[in-house]
Amino acid sequence: DIVMTQSPDSLAVSLGERATINCKSSQSVLYSSNNKNYLAWYQQKPGQPPKLLIYWASTRESGVPDRFSGSGSGTDFTLTISSLQAEDVAVYYCQQYYTTPVTFGQGTRLEIK
């Protein structure tokens, strides 16, 4: 199975500041045939299911604010929130969908400083 490891486990950022969350996969999730990274980011608020934010490592899902962006390739990926808003307080998960079993990172808890 591909192991997804996120860092940090928790993060406190001031409102309006940048938040950066990292995700590392134990093997590459880049398909050479189409040059796509099979990596997604989800946001989960308390008592709610995960919400898809980013897929193909950098494609925003419809309706997701443009302060959310994804980057990276191969085994190392980053989710960036350019200007933190109060409603961004949540746990964030990365997921690889390169192969089954699909696997998720352990989550990063984002709070307001």
Place this chain on the structure above:
Amino acid sequence: QVTLKESGPVLVKPTETLTLTCTVSGFSLSNARMGVSWIRQPPGKALEWLAHISSNDEKSYNTSLKSRLTISKDTSKSQVVLSMTNMDPVDTATYYCARIHSTVTTHLLFDYWGQGTLVTVSS
């Protein structure tokens, strides 16, 4: 409007079999390339994918739990059913069903999720 809704027991005893139902609306389980997965999340912990069923009835399972899982669907009722045998307290979790992304239908990326149902395993 796409929705998924999980239903089933909130409490099961150790060694019992859990049966959960996911009722979907806003799309058809027979739509080409459409599929539904089950994913669980123990309290305060990370997400774990369990099983998937596709529109053509292909099934896949998490290898670590495969011997305990059965997934099936009833297209006429718009339902996907997951059974898990020999339940243990460590299986206490919120169980979600989720639909694969409408534009990424060849891989298990999820665009719509149910609200989840918390299942507690205790005697």
